[in-house]
Amino acid sequence: MTAHEPTASVRDTAEAIATMEIRGAATIAGAAAEALAAQARGIDPDSPEAFCASLRAAARTLHETRPTAVSLPNALRYVLQRMDGRDVETLRRNVVDAVEEFVDQLDRAQTDLGRVGANRLADGDTVMTHCHSTDALACIEAAVEQGKSISAVVKETRPRNQGHITAEQLRDAGVPVTLIVDSAARRYLDTVDHVVVGADSIAADGGVINKVGTSGLAVNARERGVPIMTAAQTIKLHPETLTGHTVEIEMRSESEVIDEDAREAIGDISVENPAFDVTPPRYMDAIVTEHGQFPPESIVTLMRELFGEGAAEPWAEP
Numbered sequence: 171m172t173a174h175e176p177t178a179s180v181r182d183t184a185e186a187i188a189t190m191e192i193r194g195a196a197t198i199a200g201a202a203a204e205a206l207a208a209q210a211r212g213i214d215p216d217s218p219e220a221f222c223a224s225l226r227a228a229a230r231t232l233h234e235t236r237p238t239a240v241s242l243p244n245a246l247r248y249v250l251q252r253m254d255g256r257d258v259e260t261l262r263r264n265v266v267d268a269v270e271e272f273v274d275q276l277d278r279a280q281t282d283l284g285r286v287g288a289n290r291l292a293d294g295d296t297v298m299t300h301c302h303s304t305d306a307l308a309c310i311e312a313a314v315e316q317g318k319s320i321s322a323v324v325k326e327t328r329p330r331n332q333g334h335i336t337a338e339q340l341r342d343a344g345v346p347v348t349l350i351v352d353s354a355a356r357r358y359l360d361t362v363d364h365v366v367v368g369a370d371s372i373a374a375d376g377g378v379i380n381k382v383g384t385s386g387l388a389v390n391a392r393e394r395g396v397p398i399m400t401a402a403q404t405i406k407l408h409p410e411t412l413t414g415h416t417v418e419i420e421m422r423s424e425s426e427v428i429d430e431d432a433r434e435a436i437g438d439i440s441v442e443n444p445a446f447d448v449t450p451p452r453y454m455d456a457i458v459t460e461h462g463q464f465p466p467e468s469i470v471t472l473m474r475e476l477f478g479e480g481a482a483e484p485w486a487e488p
């Protein structure tokens with residue numbers, strides 16, 4: 171291994187993110203930051219420049235895994251912007267400290283936004299969920315901690331069934347759960363009081379990028395008069411959208427949609443598997459963050475406050 175190559179720990183984390191063993195925007199962000207700390211601890215470069223080059227290379231490897239959750243480049247940027255010092259030991263300490271600080275903030279932000287989201291829920295409410303979002307779960311769990319009785323209708327979320335994880339975690343939190351197939355969502359909207367989803371990225375216009383199926387759910391919720399909120403800590407704000415960039419939607423393998431036998435039996439068709447979609451701001455009632463709740467159209471104000479006019483690549487040299 172040359173000094174610039176990612177350590178095994180970075181390669182393992184990158185592989186786990188790409189294969190979705192580590193998944194969900196907040197979890198990916200925490201794991202990527204921890205991998206940078208492992209890289210900082212695990213190398214013995216002969217100069218401060220070599221240390222920085224090695225950390226930047228690790229950040230690139232981690233960034234190349236999945237394209238949609240902006241929490242990943244935001245996490246890398248947070249750590250690399252604090253990579254400061256004239257000697258290797260100082261640089262190492264600053265990176266490790268920055269990672270600890272980042273992970274602390276991640277946990278605190280989730281707890282804080284959970285309380286905000288919980289205030290939108292009333293005793294006796296039933297909520298509908300899509301996919302598995304730790305930020306969305308934080309709202310429901312905080313409502314339960316406030317002593318409210320909450321039930322959940324959980325969409326299974328094809329093709330990877332992350333709804334099963336949500337169902338299990340809600341059950342563990344004492345929330346009665348009804349699991350449904352995705353296509354039953356509109357029918358069950360008549361029985362729920364709120365829809366709560368997470369986000370992988372939030373664009374400057376207030377568009378919410380989340381697991382595919384969120385936008386259809388939001389349109390149906392509006393048609394049924396059911397309020398829908400996105401629970402998203404501010405590392406989900408996508409700074410590059412401030413300067414006109416769009417968010418890349420990850421396309422995943424067709425093998426997640428159709429198994430080999432069925433594929434062979436059907437023959438010559440094409441299969442597409444987008445992992446995310448964009449919910450226009452007019453179909454979302456609120457974005458709940460650790461700084462309070464926002465109408466989607468006003469999120470740009472918070473984005474400017476936190477990111478200025480945009481952001482450079484995480485590995486850009488200062």
Ligand SMILES: O=C(COP(=O)(O)O)[C@H](O)[C@H](O)COP(=O)(O)O
Nearest residue numbers: 193194195196303304305368369381
């Ligand atoms: O869309 C997903 C996960 O998609 P995937 O399973 O493809 O990663 C989640 O709703 C967001 O990432 C938010 O999660 P969190 O609130 O935990 O950050």
